[in-house]
Amino acid sequence: MIQVHLKIQRYNPEKDSKPYFKDYAVECEPTDRVLDALLAVKGTLDGSLTLRKSCAHGVCGSDGMRINGRNMLACKVLIKNVSQPIVVEPLKGFKIVKDLVVDMKQFFEKYVAVKPYLINQETSPEKERLQSQKQQERFEDTTKCILCACCTTACPSFWSDPNYVGPASIVQAHRFIFDSRDQGGEERLNLLNQREGVWRCRTIFNCVEACPREINITRAIGEIKRDLLFKKI
Amino acid sequence: MQNSETFQNGRPMPVNSSFELFAWLFMRLSGILLLLLAIGHLVIMHLINSIDTIDYQFVVNRWKTPFWRSYDGLMLFLALLHGLNGLRTILDDYLRPGAWRIFWLSIMYATGFILLFVGFLTLFTFQPK
Numbered sequence: 001m002i003q004v005h006l007k008i009q010r011y012n013p014e015k016d017s018k019p020y021f022k023d024y025a026v027e028c029e030p031t032d033r034v035l036d037a038l039l040a041v042k043g044t045l046d047g048s049l050t051l052r053k054s055c056a057h058g059v060c061g062s063d064g065m066r067i068n069g070r071n072m073l074a075c076k077v078l079i080k081n082v083s084q085p086i087v088v089e090p091l092k093g094f095k096i097v098k099d100l101v102v103d104m105k106q107f108f109e110k111y112v113a114v115k116p117y118l119i120n121q122e123t124s125p126e127k128e129r130l131q132s133q134k135q136q137e138r139f140e141d142t143t144k145c146i147l148c149a150c151c152t153t154a155c156p157s158f159w160s161d162p163n164y165v166g167p168a169s170i171v172q173a174h175r176f177i178f179d180s181r182d183q184g185g186e187e188r189l190n191l192l193n194q195r196e197g198v199w200r201c202r203t204i205f206n207c208v209e210a211c212p213r214e215i216n217i218t219r220a221i222g223e224i225k226r227d228l229l230f231k232k233i
Numbered sequence: 234m235q236n237s238e239t240f241q242n243g244r245p246m247p248v249n250s251s252f253e254l255f256a257w258l259f260m261r262l263s264g265i266l267l268l269l270l271a272i273g274h275l276v277i278m279h280l281i282n283s284i285d286t287i288d289y290q291f292v293v294n295r296w297k298t299p300f301w302r303s304y305d306g307l308m309l310f311l312a313l314l315h316g317l318n319g320l321r322t323i324l325d326d327y328l329r330p331g332a333w334r335i336f337w338l339s340i341m342y343a344t345g346f347i348l349l350f351v352g353f354l355t356l357f358t359f360q361p362k
Contacts, residue, residue: 160326190249195325199253229258232251
């Protein structure tokens, strides 16, 4: 066991006028995850520390937060791999609900805006809609998204313009635009062919660095830009 | 803050315009063209000719042919619009929607188009003494 020092951003809108940092020290294994350290703080030092977590295995995407200045899932980062004190902050660009919990309403509104579901007017086949391996590979990368918002909240374009649809929603749109079974591609392309759509992306690559699922997000955005170029001109 | 006419589901209403797409494409194409034109300009002005020999007479000789007037005109047009669009992007990034953004964008467009007008006026009305 080693002693782990954490510097956690705290904020209770009912009591505090602005967020502040508080230091904590807990005993953990170096192979524990940052999430374990946070839960140790909550369980043994300060039960009022508020954070989201669900599966705790990098699948649900609910514990996205800023760890030592980079957006990560607390359940996917080992303590031995980050320098101490571990600075933990909520995702930037969203309103803080409390401590590390942010209001993701707008994030999910943007997600819904790109119609992240299969659009196909044809009569449903008896079994599944068949697809070749090559057709599936076309959008496989973007199926990995878990909507943790690490990419969107790492994006300076989003910080400067909260109306920007954001990389996560573009990834979701990409997943359906390039799906051979889907017929709503044009509809989604029109939604993204806006100043607040894909054209707000400045190819900064922060999203790619932040994505815990290692999705090549900037590439996906580039593919949509290219598709728009060839379809609209 | 957000009225129902301009917003839908918390998002700005989609606008049926491909302006941003054309602006994006223009930046790339003009960038490539400017690279070639500017290198050509550099070679002629600084490598083939010495700056000591570039004077009024040099410009008179150069602008005798419509080709060089068009060359310089194209470079002026592309460079100014490329720069203006870059500045528009920066202002969009750094200024939130509102009066200040409109103010600075207006100044930018006015200055840019005045420079473009003066440049073209000089280029195409120039008569050697």
